[in-house]
Amino acid sequence: MDTSAILAEISFDANGLVAAIAQQHDTGEVLMMAWMNAEAVSETLATGQVTYFSRSRQKLWRKGETSGQRQKLVALRIDCDGDTLLLQVHQDGVACHTGHRDCFFREVAGGGLTEIAPVLVDPKTLYG
């Protein structure tokens, strides 16, 4: 796919990154939020496997490459001002490195935070 027309619609920030929200396409669960550079967007569209850019490691992060918990791209949407992407995906297993299905497993309740979702996979087995 020629991705230049799509990349031209994205407003990458001063670091060359755009925010990307991953949502399970059929259930609507918001799984995680991460960042992409132009190369990550292009690779994701070319392969159908979601690739982010890791800000901590400063390199492409092929989601699930180590853990096996891959994200398959179903659809890619761009917001009104082009600075956020919404990735409709199919998440294999768990999205979060903690072993939770998604990264938003803590909810404000009673003046503090409560865990509202279980650990489904022992994190040790994800990066063993």
Place this chain on the structure above:
Amino acid sequence: MDTSAILAEISFDANGLVAAIAQQHDTGEVLMMAWMNAEAVSETLATGQVTYFSRSRQKLWRKGETSGQRQKLVALRIDCDGDTLLLQVHQDGVACHTGHRDCFFREVAGGGLTEIAPVLVDPKTLYG
């Protein structure tokens, strides 16, 4: 509500901001992504009406104050590393300034972008 315990769990960035995804609580639609500072988080929790921080205007942005398209907070979740919030909300009317229900109305298709959702409200009536 004493929000200090909650604010302590949030990793605000160098500009004092945290990314906030708004999702319609009952349908799962991802409506928009914007930013909050500590004051916006506190005000949102105190009032139950979602308040962001506008990066372009550099001030609190009480969602819907001008347009009437308010977001009522249903639940607030924090991600695993504390740098993204997921706001479960009830969106009155439309979330997007373009008059679309949500900001993600453009989808990659056929090597370009296609509008996948209608304009529901004339934007001129939102900010008239």
